[in-house]
Amino acid sequence: MAGRPVNVTVLGAGVIGLTTAMLLSRDKRFNITIIAKHMPGDYDIEYASPWAGANYLPVGQHGTLLAKLERESWPELSRLAREVPEAAIHFQDTVVYRREKDSQQTGPVSTWMKSLVENDPWYAGVVPDFRLLKSHELPPGHESGMAFTSVCINTALYLPWLMGQCLKHGATVKRGIVKHVSDAAHLHASGSKADVVINCTGLSSKTLGGVKDMELYPGRGQIILVRNESNLMVTTSGTDDGDDEATYIMQRAAGGGTILGGCLQANNSDSNPDPNLATRILKRSLAVCPALIADSAPGAGVEAISIVRHGVGLRPMRKSGPRVDKERIGKTWVVHSYGHGGYGYQSSYGSAYMVAGLVDEILEGRAGVGVERARL
Ligand SMILES: Cc1cc2nc3c(=O)[nH]c(=O)nc-3n(C[C@H](O)[C@H](O)[C@H](O)COP(=O)(O)OP(=O)(O)OC[C@H]3O[C@@H](n4cnc5c(N)ncnc54)[C@H](O)[C@@H]3O)c2cc1C
Structure with a gap:
């Protein structure tokens, strides 16, 4: 050659x-x-x-290929957030809230979140500002949590x-x-x-x-893109709505709106948004992130969330x-x-x-x- x-x-x-x-x-x-x-x-x-959010929330178990790929991706993603505004990636304060009962579970979402919610995860030395949350910083129903700075990408x-x-x-x-x-x-x-x-x-x-x-196999994810701003990236370790339902919120860079999720439904390829799941996503999002409507309509409910669109994507799970x-x-x-x-x-x-x-x-x-x- x-x-x-x-x-x-x-x-x-x-x-x-x-x-x-x-x-x-x-x-x-x-x-x-x-x-x-x-x-x-x-x-x-x-x-x-x-369809992705998308953010940087490492989930690879320590020592796996995925953890290595995630570790090696952070420097460039954070450089783009710092130096290349047209790439539409920005830094965002990030919190992960944990319920003890989720650590005993083996469903799709608990398994997905496993390494994300460890007290001393490998990525604590990769992302900036990592710290454990104090009890007064936690929403009701959560016993522990962590905070760090991460990035959100306007896909x-x-x-x-x-x-x-x-x-x-x-x-x-x-x-x-x-x-x-x-x-x-x-x-x-x-x-x-x-x-x-x-x-x-x-x-x-x-x-x-x-x-x-x-x-x-497909890992179905359903999201809602909304106009409300969270100014914070929030993820929880689980929900009470089923072991394949999740709660995560991230505000995209450059006017991209805020993504509310979601679920991880294995071997489900249905491209139609499920309206009942959408209602549960809105309620859960507001419960862990009241800031979504705090400024525009203090005390209001999910009707104060302004929806751009509903979406469904299939994660290429292996x-x-x-x-x-x-x-x-x-x-x-x-x-x-x-x-x-x-x-x-x-x-x-x-x-x-x-x-x-x-x-x-x-x-x-x-x-x-x-x-x-x-x-x-
Ligand atoms: C709801 C949701 C939220 C997510 N959130 C995040 C997140 O926050 N952070 C994160 O890191 N990831 C996230 N993901 C995961 C991420 O979106 C996927 O891992 C990623 O998009 C996979 O990219 P890909 O290029 O492998 O596949 P795809 O984006 O599916 O691209 C495949 C490409 O191959 C082409 N192709 C396929 N077959 C053929 C063929 N036979 N001939 C020609 N072309 C073909 C397609 O047309 C397409 O261009 C999320 C996913 C979903 C669904």
């Missing part, structure tokens, strides 16, 4: 594909083509990224920003649907076969030819966590990066760095043969 650029096709234009494509397109060795069925601006149940602006960065650095972007992952190699804009395909197809890797990963590894499929080298569940933004840069390392290994001929699993 010496003497010519390395042709890389990135399959997928969600946060994982675009972050990877941006990183690689900044490297003059690569000629990048992005192929995707859905692009920033689209809202579709098969496209997870626009409606951030995804187009990522795409713009890819274009600025010379990437070509094309709509396309492939049936087999190897087919993406033949869609490179150069007209030549791509040297490497990066598979960032999220949940679709469950059905994509050449991959068909049966570890993947039983053993995200897959970031390389594999030779027929005559095509493929680097996979999918299965980022409810943590694709907060692990996006760590994942992209890892993909870049795997591409280097392929180019240096260090790849060996067959599948190499790059998990910790």
